Amino acid sequence: MWTFIIIIIGLIVGKFIYDSLSQNKEMKSQGGLRTKYAKLVQALLDSDPRARIIQETNTFVNVGVSGPAGSQSYFLQQTFGKLTVQIVVKNNPLLGNMTIERSFPEDMDQDEMINELMEAQKNEMQKKLQQYQ
16 A cells, blocks of 8 residues: 555656656746746836846746845746746835735736736735825
8 A cells, every 4th residue: 555655656756857857948948937038027127227137047037126125026937837926025114025926827928917917016015005094
């Protein structure tokens, strides 16, 4: 019985590793995440003149900015058929800490992704700022 369970777990782990390596290879052949989602990455860089790419791999990009008003990071992660974007704000004097996460189909129009992210961020900021009214 235990042998069967160990074999099943091994197959699942092996499949996951194979799929991850295949995805990494596919993203590399497309020029990496920064190239595949160039419009989105550029929009995030353009959102603040101090924004920079902090970390990058074939399937991950971190765009961030830090200053007196805290830090803001955009984490873009290519996952199986999806692009997951996480917006993290830390130590902002007005907003405190805030995290927003959205997932998009990998073939979705990047302008729509940008609009949805900016709208979600605006809505979350408005909620946070209502505490001061």
